[in-house]
Amino acid sequence: MKVTFKIWRQDSPKSKGVLKSYETDGISEDMSFLEALDHLNEILVAKNEKVVAFEYDCREGICGQCGLFINGRAHGPHEHTTACQLHMRSFKDGDTIVVEPWRAAAFPIIKDLVVDRSAFDRIIEKGGYISAKTGTAPEANAMLIPKEIADASMDVAACIGCGACVATCKNASAALFTSAKINHLNKLPQGKPEQHRRVLDMTAQMEAEGFGSCTLTGACEVECPAGISIASIAEMNNRYVRAKLLG
Amino acid sequence: MKLDSKIPEGRLEDKWSNYQLKSRLINPANKKKLNVIVVGAGLAGSGAAATLAELGYDVQCFCYQDSARRAHSVAAQGGMNAAKNYQHDGDSVFRMFYDALKGGDFRSREANTYRLAELSAPLIDHYVQQGVPFAREYGGVLINRSFGGVQVERTFYARGQTGQQLVLAAYSQLYKMVRAKKVKMMVRHEMLDLVLIDGKAKGIIARDLVTGQIKRFAADAVVLATGGYSRVFRLSTLAIGCNGSAIWKAHKRGAYFAAPSFTQIHPxxxxxxxxxxxxxxxxxxxxxxxxxxxxxxxxxxxxxxxxxxxxxxxxxxxxxxxxxxxxxxxxxxxxxxxxxxxxxxxxxxxxxxxxxxxxxxxxxxxxxxxxxxxxxxxxxxxxxxxxxxxxxxxxxxxAAHFSMGGLWVDYELMTTIPGLYAIGECNYADHGANRLGANSLLQASIDGYFILPNTINNYLEDALKQDHPGVDHPEFDKVEKEVKSQIEKIMAVKGSRTVDDFHRELGKVMWQECAMSRNKQGLERAIVQIKQIHAEFWKEVRVTGTDNEMNSELEKALRLADFIELSLLMCTDALQRDESCGAHFREEYQTEEGEAVRNDEDFAYVSAWEYNAGDFILHKEKLEFEYVQPSVRSYK
CATH class of the missing domain: 3.90.700.10 (Succinate dehydrogenase/fumarate reductase flavoprotein, catalytic domain)
Known part of the structure; x- marks a missing residue:
């Protein structure tokens, strides 16, 4: 099939970006969206042009490195999927596809479609862990964790850290991401000793990074590849209030 | 150089404790004077970096991705084995050891494989403590399931995302130590060469993947945790960025490469x-x-x-x-x-x-x-x-999956270069000629969390008394110059073919001749073809853009240049081993029913290859079996 890509090109963080059109031929329906971009890049090399910088690694929807705004939607037209799992069969011959980077002040553009998401790492740094040194663990089955709790924790622990929730949010809020990590740990008995400090420190860092406030529009849960619900944000807010009162 | 595996004295079940008793210690005040570089931030790398930092060392950790949470351990799905015998089905450390040794077709060291099984149970305790939401029964205890090559249920899992959950635990511990200012995390940095001073590993040269700047980093020891190299086949289950460059550069600087052709093809x-x-x-x-x-x-x-x-x-x-x-x-x-x-x-x-x-x-x-x-x-x-x-x-x-082969390491996980360690998938240690399912997350984790932090002190105690050469040492100048000239050379080719085009060609040759089944003629043919690809690559590859910016084509070209050289060694190794064992199936050595025929008389050794100016010299580490006598590996 033939497809025209309109792609955001920006040489460096400070330079001015522009949407550029590229016509491509020889795209097959079985190609993943990122393979179609590979294909475009091979065409650009043949023409002696600079390739489009875009992010990827595992290409099976789990590493969270790929992140593209495709036709105005985070990770493209389908819900709960990553750009690497989107296939060209979702488009038609002759389509024009607009590809932009994640747009959020807290995710500055590095080049073309590549943004800097290190703000997420800094939020984790402020408490997204259990403070226990290697070698100090008690016998695993000494602590019983009901299946319902383990499952609910796993539901939010599944976050892949891609940033689609931020990119799709009109406020560029990182509430879904931050809540997922807080709730993953705070639901578990292992996470209880630090629960209040975790909520307060991580949310403070979230604000310091310049993410917007959450107004519970629910846009994030539509795009989240891990299917995390905004109920997670409500739970975080509840934990926040309790931490303020009790912490 | 004689290969010394440094297996400790004593009975199999006492070896690891005996080792720890005799290993030298470093007092906490001195540990902070020592600096360790960890390359790779998957399960092995993050675990090692976090634990070394907890112990008091200064750590610099590198990964090519934008965050440590992306490392490809994240993609492991099914689970991790541990000899807990929670299911009351007759499991034990010895049985788990036996399964792994037999699963590897008796091509690994007993002592290493035993330690893998021995440390599996405390590892589950460790991950539970760190908040991994493993699957549970309604009563709250942990669940197990079965994996290939075993008849007990010893696999722990977190839905189909076990690797992800373990990586996130390791990554969070890593960032705990970043916050404590004991780990400096260098994301989007790729190691391009190793720096040796007086024969010891003392630093690396890395490329900043955002600016293209070539940078020097010095340390008292270097730990490679760079994963597998099955992207040599191009089509594999690995992440696109996975590569063999760090271990290949270390190999060219003197680290022996063990059993390079042992590649697991996942069914x-x-x-x-x-x-x-x-x-x-x-x-x-x-x-x-x-x-x-x-x-x-x-x-x-x-x-x-x-x-x-x-x-x-x-x-x-x-x-x-x-x-x-x-x-x-x-x-x-x-x-x-x-x-x-x-x-x-x-x-x-x-x-x-x-x-x-x-x-x-x-x-x-x-x-x-x-x-x-x-x-x-x-x-x-x-x-x-x-x-x-x-x-x-x-x-x-x-599909091509796991590399059993990797840098040769001794019981301490040190390569043949003093001060250079290899942990996780990038070493050859515990799995022999075939890895059992759910043993990979296990090996990566215990290498990083439990073993390396207990062996590296044995070496660093000496380093404490020596100089701590900085990045202004002439060896850094020399190696940096070599790295820069390699980049200039690749940029200057300005040929007519893309990197991916060469990679497809290499992948086809390797998949055809050096994957699930191999034969002499095919391997000899492959060696000729790879040499042609090598020559053609350096005449015809085209990399656009420049080297002082983010440039994925340049990254891919540098990785592929190393893959081409590595594939030659893989074929050389497969050709030399005139037997079938585990994943290495030579068509000449099979029964009438098509089962593998192993040759213990002539091949009960680990092949450790030394790099010699484009050629390879074979060294043999003989495998001694004291506790389990190798038998015909039958699953009938």
Missing amino acids: TALPQTSDSQSKLTLMSESLRNDGRIWVPKDKNDTRNGNDIPEEERDYYLERRYPSFGNLAPRDISSRAAKERIDAGHGVGNLKNAVYLDFKHAIERFGRDVIEDRYGNLFSMYKKITGIDAYKEPMKISP
């Missing part, structure tokens, strides 16, 4: 559909707990899977290996699939797949149970293929 990946494909997605081996593998008995059967009646199906694993059935080990299952596909029984448009069918399991347990166990795998299958596997059998095919 349950999604089949290739076209040339433009960039990777093969894995479907977890855990699916074989409930799925049954079959092909049509009739070669020309074009009906849909569901329309083929029971009596016209060949459940070939159950037929050939009745006692292990669909849970036969990976090497055996992959070869059995290849045998049926080559015989013309393959299914799918390209007839390159076999069925993995859940019909019986759904009838027996109900859809809910299957969905609870494998829901995310079924939805992943649907996203990629558009097919609902609750209604139709999955189509699967073998």
